[in-house]
Amino acid sequence: MEHITDQPLDMAQLLEETRNPTCGALVVFEGTVRNRHQGQSVARMQYTAYKPLAERVLTELEEHVKRHFGVAECRIMHRVGDMGIGEGSVMIVVRAEHREEAFTAAKYAIDTLKVQVPVWKNDIYPDGTTAYQDGVSLSSCGQDHPGS
């Protein structure tokens, strides 16, 4: 099951994949490209990813969300490539028996994704110049990692 795609995000597909008759709540989060960043107008955005680790992190995040929040379904897709204003960059679908855990799980999923997944945003300004957004360090290469 893939989590990184260079195609437009397909909500219908994710809804179908997560269809579950035990669930009474469905929460969908979609991140979309905004037209401004830190006070500057943005024309387009380019996303890139280190796919091997990104796929693993998102697979593990889906499983962790389901176990930790007691939700039945969690699917995450992140798009890479060039995107225009308003286009979807990330989609999270959570289904649960009740709404409380569905909302909580979805928020946790996007908050965690933003600090763990090796994906990078490059703003493309109206004059054609570009700038990578600063982000969150996964770690310093001087620090140890569990299991390494």
Place this chain on the structure above:
Amino acid sequence: MRIELYGVLREAAGASEVELQVTAPVAVESLLDELAGQVPGLAPHLPRAACAVGDSLVSRRHTLDGSQALAILPPVSGG
């Protein structure tokens, strides 16, 4: 040894990959020192970068045998 660069590191290096002439096995720390020397524009970014081999993050003490590339990952900004 092939070093893969991501995000702003590609801009800093003017390339998505760098080939380092080193003798394996070699520690990540040594590779980073060699990389900073060969591509000085990368040096300011390395303290905040993470390193990965395949689908796993690796520490500075990790030793590479030369069969896989080392990926250098700057601070992430996904979502």
